[in-house]
Amino acid sequence: MVPTSYYIVLSAILFGLGVFAFIFKRNLITMFMSIELMLNAVNLAFVAFSQALGKPDGQVFVLFVIVVAAAEAAVGLGIIILIARNRQSLNVERVDLLKL
Amino acid sequence: MPTTIFTPMLDYLWIIPLLPLLGSAVNGLLGSKWPNKTVTWVAIGSTGLSFLCALEAVREFFASGQVPFRKEFFTWIAAGNFRAGFDLQMDQLTVVMVLVVTGVGWLIHIYATGYMAHEGGYYRFFSYLNLFMFFMLILVLAANYVLLFVGWEGVGLCSYLLIGFYFLKKSASNAGNKAFIVTRIGDFGFMLGMLLLFRAFGTLDFQTLFDAQHAGGWPVETSGQLGTLTFACLLLFMGACGKSAQLPLYVWLPDAMEGPTPVSALIHAATMVTAGVYMVARSNVLFTRAPTAMLVVAIIGCATAFFAATIGLVQTDIKKVLAYSTISQLGYMFLACGVGVYTAGIFHLMTHAFFKALLFLAAGSVIHAVGGEQDMRSMGGLYKKIPYTFWTMLIATLAIAGIPVFAGFFSKDAILFGAFQSESGGHILYAFGLLTALLTSFYMFRLIFLTFSGKPRYDEHKVHVHESPWNMLGPLVVLAVLSVIGGWFAFPAFFKGPDYFANFLGPLFGAHKAAGGGTEAAHNLELILAGVAVVAAAIGLLVAYWLYSRQPGKADELAKSMQPAYKTLLNKYYVDELYDAAVVRPLVWLSTQVFWKAADVGAIDAAVNGIASGTTAIGDGVRHTQSGNTRSYAVWVVVGAIVILGIVFFWPSLGKPVAGMVR
Numbered sequence: 001m002v003p004t005s006y007y008i009v010l011s012a013i014l015f016g017l018g019v020f021a022f023i024f025k026r027n028l029i030t031m032f033m034s035i036e037l038m039l040n041a042v043n044l045a046f047v048a049f050s051q052a053l054g055k056p057d058g059q060v061f062v063l064f065v066i067v068v069a070a071a072e073a074a075v076g077l078g079i080i081i082l083i084a085r086n087r088q089s090l091n092v093e094r095v096d097l098l099k100l
Numbered sequence: 101m102p103t104t105i106f107t108p109m110l111d112y113l114w115i116i117p118l119l120p121l122l123g124s125a126v127n128g129l130l131g132s133k134w135p136n137k138t139v140t141w142v143a144i145g146s147t148g149l150s151f152l153c154a155l156e157a158v159r160e161f162f163a164s165g166q167v168p169f170r171k172e173f174f175t176w177i178a179a180g181n182f183r184a185g186f187d188l189q190m191d192q193l194t195v196v197m198v199l200v201v202t203g204v205g206w207l208i209h210i211y212a213t214g215y216m217a218h219e220g221g222y223y224r225f226f227s228y229l230n231l232f233m234f235f236m237l238i239l240v241l242a243a244n245y246v247l248l249f250v251g252w253e254g255v256g257l258c259s260y261l262l263i264g265f266y267f268l269k270k271s272a273s274n275a276g277n278k279a280f281i282v283t284r285i286g287d288f289g290f291m292l293g294m295l296l297l298f299r300a301f302g303t304l305d306f307q308t309l310f311d312a313q314h315a316g317g318w319p320v321e322t323s324g325q326l327g328t329l330t331f332a333c334l335l336l337f338m339g340a341c342g343k344s345a346q347l348p349l350y351v352w353l354p355d356a357m358e359g360p361t362p363v364s365a366l367i368h369a370a371t372m373v374t375a376g377v378y379m380v381a382r383s384n385v386l387f388t389r390a391p392t393a394m395l396v397v398a399i400i401g402c403a404t405a406f407f408a409a410t411i412g413l414v415q416t417d418i419k420k421v422l423a424y425s426t427i428s429q430l431g432y433m434f435l436a437c438g439v440g441v442y443t444a445g446i447f448h449l450m451t452h453a454f455f456k457a458l459l460f461l462a463a464g465s466v467i468h469a470v471g472g473e474q475d476m477r478s479m480g481g482l483y484k485k486i487p488y489t490f491w492t493m494l495i496a497t498l499a500i501a502g503i504p505v506f507a508g509f510f511s512k513d514a515i516l517f518g519a520f521q522s523e524s525g526g527h528i529l530y531a532f533g534l535l536t537a538l539l540t541s542f543y544m545f546r547l548i549f550l551t552f553s554g555k556p557r558y559d560e561h562k563v564h565v566h567e568s569p570w571n572m573l574g575p576l577v578v579l580a581v582l583s584v585i586g587g588w589f590a591f592p593a594f595f596k597g598p599d600y601f602a603n604f605l606g607p608l609f610g611a612h613k614a615a616g617g618g619t620e621a622a623h624n625l626e627l628i629l630a631g632v633a634v635v636a637a638a639i640g641l642l643v644a645y646w647l648y649s650r651q652p653g654k655a656d657e658l659a660k661s662m663q664p665a666y667k668t669l670l671n672k673y674y675v676d677e678l679y680d681a682a683v684v685r686p687l688v689w690l691s692t693q694v695f696w697k698a699a700d701v702g703a704i705d706a707a708v709n710g711i712a713s714g715t716t717a718i719g720d721g722v723r724h725t726q727s728g729n730t731r732s733y734a735v736w737v738v739v740g741a742i743v744i745l746g747i748v749f750f751w752p753s754l755g756k757p758v759a760g761m762v763r
Contacts, residue, residue, distance in 0.1 A: 023734050031730075096728030 007048030014041035028080050028090045032073075039069050107160040109153055110169050113188040116157065116198065117237035119150040124230035131223025140213045143226035147209050147233055151202040158195050166192065166607075170243055170307060177246065181302060187243035189306070192605050196446055197240035197378055200453045204370045205233050207575035211461050212362035214572035215468060225265060225360065232258035236371050240378060245294050245304040248379065252290070252343065255372045256283050262367060263359040275355035282352040286342015293335030297386075300328045310385040326392060333386050333393035336379065337400075344376030344430045347404045351676055353427055357419040361464030364419060369426045370457040374449045377433040381442045384609050388440070395524055398438025402519070405431030406532045407673075409539035413546075414659070414669045417474050418463050421547050425500065426456055428536060432515050435533060439526065441518030442609045443602040447590070448511035454586045455499035455508055458579035462493035465568045465576065466551060470558055476547065481556040485565040488573045490552050492580040497548050499583040501541035502637045504630075510587030512537060513630045514602075520629055521622075530629075534636055541640025549648035594630075596623055 018038035022031050043062045050058025084090055109115070123146025131139045161169060168191035177184040190198075209229060216225050232255055239251025256279075264276030298304055301312055340346070345353035356368045367373070380387060380397065387394050405428045412424035429452050436445030467474055469486050483490050499506035502513070516537070520530040567573070593599035647655045659666040668674070725736075 019734075019738055023731055023738070026731075092730050095730060 004048050004052040008045060011041045011045040011048065014038075014044065026092050028083065028092055028095075031092060032076055032080065035076075036069065036073070039065055107164060107169070109157040110160050110164075110190060111171065113157060113169075113171060113190060113241065114173055114186075116150050116153045116202070117234050117241060119146045119153065120230040120233035120237065122146055124227045124234060127223050127230065128227035131227060134223065136217070136222050139223045139226055143230055144206070144209050144213065146230060147202065147206045150233065150237070151206045154198045154202045157190060158199060161190050161195060166604075168192075172243075182298065182304075184244055184246035184304060186247065187305070188241040189243035190241070192608050193378070193381060193446065194240055196450055196605070198237065200450055201233065201236050201240060201371050204453050204457050204579070205236070205366055207578055208362050208366040208370070208457060208461065211365075211464070211572050211575040212360075214569045215362050215464055216360060217569075219360070221265070225262075228258055228261045228265070229363070229366070232262070232367060232372070236375075239375055243306055245297070245306070248382075249290065249294065252339070252375060252379075253287065255367070255375065256280060256287070256343070259283075259356070259367050259372055262363040263356045265359055265363065269358070272358040275352075275358040279352040279356050282349050283342040286339045286349050288338075289335045289342070290339025293332050293339065296328060296332045296335060300332070306382065313385045313389060327390075329386055330390040330393050333383070333390040334396060336383055336386075337393060337397055340376030340380050340434075341400065342376075343379075344373050344434070345404075345427050346376070346431065346434060347400050347407065350404060350408065350427050351679060354420055354423045354672070357417070357423050361419065361460060361467060364423070365457045365460030365464070368423070369460050370453040373426065373430060374433070374453065377430065377437065377445055377449050380434065380437045381446055381609075384437075384442050387437070391524070394438050394440065396438070397434050398519070398522070398524075398529055401431045401434025401436075401438050402529045402532050402536075403431070404428070405435060405536045406539075407431075409536045409543065411669055411672050412543040413539060414666060415543075416477050418466065418476050418479075418547060418551065419460070419474055421476075421543060422456070422459050422463055425459075425540065425544065428540060429456065429500070432512065432533065432536070435529060436515040436518055439518050439522035439529065441514065443599075443605045444511060444514035444518050446605060447587075447601050448508075448515055451499065451507035451511045451583070451586045454579055455496040455506075455583040458492060458496040458576060458583055459500065461572070461576055461579065462489050462496060465489040465572055466493075468568050468572070469565050471563050473558060473563070476550040478558050479551045479556075480554045480558070481552070482565065483552040486567045488567060488576065492573075492576040493552075494548060495580045496583050497544045499587075501544050501641065502537055502633055504634055505584070507583050507585070507587035509630075509634075510590040513626070513633055514590065516633055517626050517629050520625070534633060537633055538636040538640045541637040542644045543640075545641045545644035546648050549644055553649050554652060594627070 015038050018034045018036075018041060021034035021037065025031055025034065043065055046058040046062045046065070048058075050056060050062075080090070083095060087094055123142050126146075127139055127142050131142070168189065170187065170189040172185045172187045175183060175185045209226070212225070212229065216222055219225070235251045235254025235258060237251070239248055239255060242248040242251060260276045260280040263279050264273045266272045267276075294304055297309065301309055303309055303312075342349045353368060353373065357364055359368070387397070408424045408427035408431060412421050412428065415421045415424060429448070433445045433448050433452070436442065436448060465486065466479070466482065466489055469482065469489065470479060473479065495506065499508040502509045516530060516533050519533050520526055522529065589601035589604075590599055591597075593602075647658070671677070725732075
């Protein structure tokens, strides 16, 4: 049996990759994908703990996360499409209207 | 209540002050829309009813055998063992005061309906005047110092409002401020005196306090030992000095003549300014046990009487002469209290209320007649044109000058006799009192001769001299009658009979029995002193006659020959200028430079503005973090998460769940 720590380390690596990609990539689609990556890294950790502790709570949470991620994907992609239409670009540097 | 006599009015004593309060409220709130006639009826009606109620209460007081009546209506302040209640009382002293206040007050209300008929703010005037009556009645009916102080401050307020009645006139509003601020200095002393009394005796109730004294708990504080009572009495007297315009604090009263003349008559001559005398007489139990304080009262009273009389000699404004005369007469009353003849002081208070109110009302009638002119140098020869005013004013002048048979003679005589007999410095006090009597007679007859005799000095084509309407003359006549007969209580005493007034007030003033003593020698002495006083008054009269009627112009020559003295008197000894330089200017400087420019602008405003501009500056710096760049926000989130994780990791105690979070 694979030790729980392996899963956790993998989850941490995936999460770190997501964070780095989110910060350093400029393309909105890529940033969106890195968010999905972070979510799934967390899902992996949940499932691993659920397995290790022998409790179903973690798996239930994972289902919730997937549902929310799906909804978020629908809304987020909609916003991205609108931005792409309005600016003819997916560069996040140009989405800064909230700046003071 | 041991008495079985039915005393409805005494049981509802609060009705007497309440009626003027209602009148004031009704006139003040609704009067602006009403015609003058309605306002008049409300004002006259409420005070008149109050007068009738007072008469009934006095009748019941006599019917129940002159037992001091006292009733607690409700508790006003209760804190720890301190209680100040809305307690009213009716005793011999209150009887005199209530009758003077309501009676003279009512007459002056009637007079004012004529005097103020053509003035703006008619309803406002009567609302204030009624309010004054309310507070004055509270003052004289109160059964403890705290409630007395309520009336005390209330009459001060009304005095301020009425002096500044013509508030568009700068001098009038300034005079109002001056009166309020100067009397406030005295009130401060009064308050300290009350606190000292409470600290020493644990009560401010007259009966409890005075009974404790009578029980012998506190010895008489002779000059060697200055104790609590002496200081308390001196502080109380400081309050009286402010309210009754005595020597250091008298400066507001002459300026108070800016108010309408009925106000000068009611507040600044007949009633309010005598509140100090009333208070000292009311506290006689305390003062008697503090001879040093008594001596101070006598000296200040005597000095004020003389000092104000000298200023009165040269004043040319008819109301200013009367104002200084009022200060002088109040000095007499304090002299009486200081030498222990409280009855004479209160007697003079009563007769003074009659003849001084009459003098002011008659002066108002003169001013009315000559169209607002107050300078006596522009009057003259009014004798035939306004005969009623002339005769009533002459009667009042005879009364104040101390001519026999008239009211002032008896009371002034009693005071001088009391001063002569007092142990400490009595003869000096008497000498100054007598000299003051001479001066009084002189300046009052000077006023009469300047105003009524000789040739007219006003422009006869411009000024249409006319006698005042009946509602002004009526009160004059009534007061003239009172100025004649008001002193006759003391008539029998001159023929070795009982002194009714002194005997009536006697129970209140304990061992200090009426002047006269009763012995043959004392009686003869009193007759001699009375004779001397009459001679002094006659000298004053003759000098005034010679200078102002017989040889007009002689007075000016005399003034020229004594230029420095005349100038000093004309400028009232430069006391106003002295106060201005010594008190007002330093205070203004302190307020402007230190409190305004340094403390307020420099510290307080600077702190507030500093906080505001500092916040703006910080905000200005911080707002740059909101760049609008999504990735920089992400960095902040990550940094925050790392910091929190770091804290939890390296500082484990913070990571423990809070008690409430544990399931």
